[in-house]
Amino acid sequence: MSDSAETFTNIDAALTDVVEPGADASQASQIHLTAQHPLPYWLVNVPRNQWPATCPDFLKGLPDKNIEILATLDADYRRLNWDGVKDLVRTNDIGKFQRVPSDLRRYLEYMFYIKQKYGSVMDFVLTERLHWDADDLKPRGPAFEHDDDFKVLYNDWPYGLDREIVHLVIWTKFDLDEDPATGLLTPSMWKKIDDYIEKTFRSRISPDHIIWFKNWKSLKSIHALEHFHVMLYKPDRDFIADITHGDVPLVEKIAQGA
DSSP states (O other), X not given: OOHHHHHHHHHHHHHHTTOOTTOOOHHXXXXXXXXXXXXXXTTTTSOGGGOXXXXXGGGSSOOHHHHHHHTSOGGGOOOBOHHXXXXXXXXXXXXXXXXXXXXXHHHHHHHHHHHHHHSSHHHHIIIIIIOXXXXXXXXXXXXXXXXXXXXXXXXXXXXXXXXXXXXXXXXXXXXXXXXXXXXXXXXXXXXXXXXXXXXXXXXXXXXXXXXXXOOOGGGOSOSSSEEEEEEEESOOHHHHHHHTTSOOOXXXXXXXXX
């Protein structure tokens, strides 16, 4: 069997498994699937009885990277292991982090909804996740000296990583100073963050099970709110519940119908 035919067969078989008996196939019959014309990216990983007639607005005009991910079956996606995570961070190749295809679809749909309801993702995060007043974002003091100036939460839409990896985001009211020439953290800011990591995480978790990074400006989904990322391998879940004050990521809340 050719590669293209095998790909089509795998997609069709996966979708056939989720078709409910007696489901209306009128929409599906309008989409002609062949090995030469595989399933459009906006239908992959969607149960056949839920296929939209046209590409949803939240999936239009996407960059090639996202389209390639969305066109991949969840069953064919390979989660990144801990060594792979460390390699990407240490080589500053963080642009290669990506979400599980169906998670990416849900993420894009939710971001589309958020922008319509709140005006911007930043306004949503401030109001619903951080519970910070947009008119009171001035830090009380230097970096990490006041608990009110930063907050630790789950990454609401984590990357497609080993399920033993916990992805946290530390949001800050204070600036995370960068070198304007390189876009990288200044040495003094890097040390302040690493000292915080040492005090907060390395005292509780093996240093080899912790890694942190700050997104390049081009990769930030929320530009007006400073934040950096911490990934932990096999951490104590009670510790995570304590440091996040019992936070639950949005992706789990949505899955639970909250």
